[in-house]
Amino acid sequence: MARVQRRNMAHVQGLRCRECGREYEIAPVYTCEWCFGPLEVTYDYAAVAAAVSREQIAAGPASIWRYADLLPVDRGHAVDLGAGFTPLVRADRLAAALGLGEVWVKNDTLNPTNSFKDRVASVALSKALEFGFKTAACASTGNLANSVAAHAARAGLRSFVFIPSNLERAKVVTTAVYGGNVVAIEGNYDDVNRLCAELAGTYRWAFVNVNVRPFYAEGSKTLAYETAEQLGWETPDHVVVPVASGSLLTKIRKGFDELHQVGLLDHAPNVRVSGAQALGCSPVATAWREGSDTIRPVKPDTIAKSLAIGNPADGYFALDAVRQTEGGLAAVSDGEVVEGIRLLARTEGIFAETAGGVTVASLKRLADEGVVTPDERVVLYITGLGLKTLDAVEAEPTATIRPTIDAFHEAFDPDHIDEE
Template sequence: MSSLTHLECARCGKHFAAGQTHNLCDCGSPLLARYDLRRASPKLEPRHLQSRARDLWRYREVLPVRQDASIVSLGEGFTPLLHAHHLGDNLGLPNLYLKDEAQNPTGSFKARGMAVAVSVAQELGIRRLAVPSAGNAGGALAAYAAKAGMEAAIFMPEDTPLVIRLECALHGAKVTLVSGSIKDCGRVMRERLKGGDWFDVSTLREPYRVEGKKTMAYEVFEQLGGRLPDAMIYPTGGGTGLIGMWKAFGEMQELGWIGERRPRMFAVQAQGCAPLVRAFAGESEQAAEWVNPQTLASGLRVPAAIGDFLILRALRESRGAALAVSDGDMLTAVREIAETEGILTSPEGGATLAGLKKLLGDGFLAGHESVVLFLTATGYKYFEALETLASQRGN
């Protein structure tokens, strides 16, 4: 059973009742779900988990859905954590792991967040959900809304990969293509749906997607036999996954699973859209909007993130960093992962390997450290990029 108690503003600390619909705090900041972890901890001991279902609902005490009957599931979570022997050997990093998030429903880690958000919506009686999406979040919302019998409205950039646009339409969502980035999509969405009964499930404007994404951290802990790696490398757009995992470490400490030590968190962005990298280097607490964002990694084309201060805080507190890689380096890395480890990942997944190489080269990481790369989506949805990549070799 969920041990959810309330929601709390991530900036000013104001409390909000659970069991009601909420978007942002009055101060404009995201709300985070809080749990009675003392009550949860006896049931959520790692040794008790082994017999549970191999999906993200195995952590239901620290998830916000109160009634099991509300759960809308397509089998999300508990994706493999693969030991990357070949790639690790090439890099002199024997403890390199790949979290293969392509194995989620709809082929990306966005399924985790949407499974939880749509389930809570079901519990609260919400029937119409709307989202601006750089791509995969739209596909995931469309699928979970279909499963729940809800309506979905998705606003995505016109250059979103074709497969994702088709996926949303085939799941019966209302798709609006917008010229510009996800930020423009959010603006158009709010104008069009103003006054209607559409519930906004934009990244961190809704408190529950981050709860679904945080389960990646719980899984990594379990899959590494009850410990966390030295470093995690995460392709960062809106930052929900990174913020969620950082939140999960705090919960895991309160649950008595871990002590104070945390993995160092590294956010990888695209050189053509790197607002967090600029803010990290400039020692700012927030990230200014990136003008004219450009990258073929559609999930990283996020010029402004509402949770910027939370991402930057996690990077600094963990002694990690934010770094940018080029689109060319992402694609080279996609090929390298495909050739050495048998996984065809998306450009965002490739970005983590490109980032890892930079971090090793710059002495941020050393060969004895254990590192997890988050391969956040399948390459299958990005056939435009794959075609470019394959043609470079004359295939």
């Protein structure tokens, strides 16, 4: 077992079970020994409020570490590749295509390894160093594998990343290039995750989404922090978030709430939170549609492999967040996913991976159903780059011609070429 951290920043109080409320000291543990519920970091928000201000944050680094006082890490140990503070883009052409008013895209494709997972990996590996671990590990559907391998290389840690054997080739290459161990498992993500839970009890490794999960998950809050700051310290009316484990959705909601608790927002947030899933792996959306509190595990069958978690660890919490905020959940087909990728690309010039296609297609579905309305300020979270999932979107040149102007005019009628 790695050593327990004895000295921590004053604003971090400890860990608390999200089910029974039992409290624990800061340590690399992730489940309650009494009820087996998941643990979450707790903070002294009065201490945070005394330490932070909008001006202090604005003067900080252009990364997640501008919010260091709201993260469970000693900034001096941060493993930093520059994750975060990605663009929030006003998406008027996308809004018009969907019949909506004000739509913004939080473009996390521009993180160091091109997905939002750099936020959580940076926090997790920084905490792993504080705990004295020498090896970082994870179970991944692809993006986290990229990020853990890269951050481990930066930190000088050994790494073992475990992935389903049918993962997109691009994600395998962009993990292996960092020189760590990439282990493909014959099975889906849930099989990978079960193996990693066993390994976490066997080896003294920092499994970022197992024994370091309470700290890892906190990195996702920075998406909410940045959204509010980039909107002039205001919150959107509605956010649409892709759902895999469900953690991202719950942490974005938590992030908005925390900003008000520490005095960075003038008014309590009233953000409706909606979730997006692929139809071939939609246990949370199914429970929502059926009005059920039971999330039944499924066997994933979708091109959106980064969302293909059939037994989502935070599914119940995500479902509660959607219900409590009066949001919605959508599940979209693979065909809709591909069209979502193309729609975002041709309207806003942003090339998203399949998870982004799920999110765009879900926004369209929710808008068509009246869940998202034209009078709302909506933020759409695009969490990964399309170059990671090229197989999902086939394309050919518009024309193949000889290198002459006559050949060009044969393909494109000069009488109509300037028409809009």
